[in-house]
Amino acid sequence: MESLYIMVTAIVAWLILCVVMWRLHRAKQHINIATDASVLIVYSSQTGNALTIANRCAQALNLSEMSDVLPLNNLSIEHLSRIKKVLFVLSTYGDGEAPDNGNLFNDRLTQALDESITLEQVNYSVIALGDSSYPDFCAFGHQVNNGLKALKAQPLSELITLDNYDEETTRFSDIIPAWLDLNNTQIDKTQGNSSYNWQLVEREVLNPNCGDELLVKIGLKCLGATPIWQAGDLIDIQPRNSVEIVENWLLKHVFDGSLWLAHQGHQQPLSAWLLERELPEKCYIPVSDLLTQLPYLAKRSYSIASVTENKQLELIIRLLQKDDKSFGLASSFLSHHCKIGELIEGKIRSVKAHHIINNTQPIILIGSGSGLAGLKAQIAARTYAQQSLNENIGAMWLIYGERRNDSQLPINQHLFSLKDTQIDKLSCTYSQGNNYPKYVQDILVADQYIIKKWLDEGAIIYVCGCLSGMGESVHQTLIDTLGQKTLDDLQQEQRYIRDVY
Numbered sequence: 001m002e003s004l005y006i007m008v009t010a011i012v013a014w015l016i017l018c019v020v021m022w023r024l025h026r027a028k029q030h031i032n033i034a035t036d037a038s039v040l041i042v043y044s045s046q047t048g049n050a051l052t053i054a055n056r057c058a059q060a061l062n063l064s065e066m067s068d069v070l071p072l073n074n075l076s077i078e079h080l081s082r083i084k085k086v087l088f089v090l091s092t093y094g095d096g097e098a099p100d101n102g103n104l105f106n107d108r109l110t111q112a113l114d115e116s117i118t119l120e121q122v123n124y125s126v127i128a129l130g131d132s133s134y135p136d137f138c139a140f141g142h143q144v145n146n147g148l149k150a151l152k153a154q155p156l157s158e159l160i161t162l163d164n165y166d167e168e169t170t171r172f173s174d175i176i177p178a179w180l181d182l183n184n185t186q187i188d189k190t191q192g193n194s195s196y197n198w199q200l201v202e203r204e205v206l207n208p209n210c211g212d213e214l215l216v217k218i219g220l221k222c223l224g225a226t227p228i229w230q231a232g233d234l235i236d237i238q239p240r241n242s243v244e245i246v247e248n249w250l251l252k253h254v255f256d257g258s259l260w261l262a263h264q265g266h267q268q269p270l271s272a273w274l275l276e277r278e279l280p281e282k283c284y285i286p287v288s289d290l291l292t293q294l295p296y297l298a299k300r301s302y303s304i305a306s307v308t309e310n311k312q313l314e315l316i317i318r319l320l321q322k323d324d325k326s327f328g329l330a331s332s333f334l335s336h337h338c339k340i341g342e343l344i345e346g347k348i349r350s351v352k353a354h355h356i357i358n359n360t361q362p363i364i365l366i367g368s369g370s371g372l373a374g375l376k377a378q379i380a381a382r383t384y385a386q387q388s389l390n391e392n393i394g395a396m397w398l399i400y401g402e403r404r405n406d407s408q409l410p411i412n413q414h415l416f417s418l419k420d421t422q423i424d425k426l427s428c429t430y431s432q433g434n435n436y437p438k439y440v441q442d443i444l445v446a447d448q449y450i451i452k453k454w455l456d457e458g459a460i461i462y463v464c465g466c467l468s469g470m471g472e473s474v475h476q477t478l479i480d481t482l483g484q485k486t487l488d489d490l491q492q493e494q495r496y497i498r499d500v501y
């Protein structure tokens, strides 16, 4: 009994010694690393805005986009403590949550706090992107800012918030903290791509006569040299009011729409200028000030459904009908009142987080409704790689949900044709009707063992479509069937990609 007691005491003493040595080692590391003077830019971005800002800062500072710009999930507390100045560019996603490439960081901050680690030597600023129409405006930026403060990191500026960031209408020098010391020449050099004019060349209703919100396939051709984009990228479209809406507004406010006005080097009638402007219910602005005071309509983002090599930019648009039965502005512009042959202004947004590097891995494509757009782009990229570049590509399984199960509907014809010519496996669900499975997440449960087998063979899961409803349910179902840890690991390996909105 006595020898057992001595043994246990010895083990406990040894364990305590290990912990003390480990803590001393960490403290020593702290002192050594505090002298590092480098700048690091860390981003957390779902649809590419925060990454664009991070990259532009890096270019202007002559930093390397490869090594000095990191997704937040790749930043450990250990690494952070080695950097003297850090710029965090963080967007908020979901309901006040982190984007997928930043969702592990708050736990690291909490753990560091539990371990009484301090980051006194770290100086930082946070640029937080968000949209004030969401209840938790810039919540994730605030969370990280508060976490860093709690660890005693030193803020170099107040938290900077950007509401509904639009690269074209934002002066870069207005949004970056002063300590970055970027001069305007450097900033101008890093200006992003400008907008292009796209001609509407094709429109097909994919679910006619259904009584459902329309799902419409749109084909756009670029005037001039076609810009390059990849599967996973977005296009930000400048919507226009219908002619009817503008005419009614002019009548109501007693303005002469035929009056020619000059603005920013162009001249056209007032009625043409107002197509792209917000038209408030009440307006007391004199006609001479209308063009400087009425804001442009906000751009809307759309997943691109094709790849550059298809020579046509394809979109799949759901016509949004609101509770008061009115239609959404951009979706009705694209699916109705923009005429074939008319021009549409649109800017491509590269979303690195959605790019798949290795087409040889199998892929499980999951989505519903307009989410087919992002899934089709991934299929198009692989098909091009196989047919035109003779590359080996991994198997493709499309799990897709729409509303009605009618084989005559163009949407279903498109799906069957994909199955016949491009993809290996198609699983469809229809929410209206008595059949089961009803939703894509039901397929994920029913086929969970097949999904696990695909994952064991290296498959990527790519989800595209609405976040509320489909995206959230798919995410929860994957947590339930695969486990949170597996899903986190897949995300870190770029094998669980969410292109959801």
Ligand SMILES: Cc1cc2nc3c(=O)[nH]c(=O)nc-3n(C[C@H](O)[C@H](O)[C@H](O)COP(=O)(O)OP(=O)(O)OC[C@H]3O[C@@H](n4cnc5c(N)ncnc54)[C@H](O)[C@@H]3O)c2cc1C
Pocket: 047, 133, 164, 234, 239, 297, 298, 300, 301, 302, 303, 304, 316, 317, 318, 319, 320, 327, 328, 329, 330, 331, 332, 370, 371, 373, 374, 500, 501
């Ligand atoms: C990353 C991403 C990808 C998307 N991909 C697709 C797709 O492939 N297919 C598809 O059908 N839809 C897609 N959407 C949704 C699309 O962007 C539009 O929200 C949808 O078409 C409805 O727009 P609307 O103009 O018709 O409706 P509206 O109700 O007029 O506007 C919808 C939203 O636009 C914003 N908005 C409106 N007015 C303003 C304003 N004055 N200032 C700032 N913001 C304003 C608000 O967020 C509003 O909720 C995507 C969205 C995102 C974020």
Ligand SMILES: Cc1cc2nc3c(=O)[nH]c(=O)nc-3n(C[C@H](O)[C@H](O)[C@H](O)COP(=O)(O)O)c2cc1C
Pocket: 044, 045, 046, 047, 048, 049, 050, 051, 091, 092, 093, 094, 095, 096, 097, 099, 129, 130, 131, 132, 134, 135, 136, 137, 138, 139, 164, 165, 467, 500, 501
């Ligand atoms: C599905 C979705 C959810 C969002 N949720 C929030 C939110 O809760 N709070 C907020 O301030 N902004 C929210 N936003 C707005 C984004 O933060 C904003 O569009 C930002 O510019 C996106 O930056 P990113 O492209 O780097 O992801 C949301 C945007 C989307 C598409």
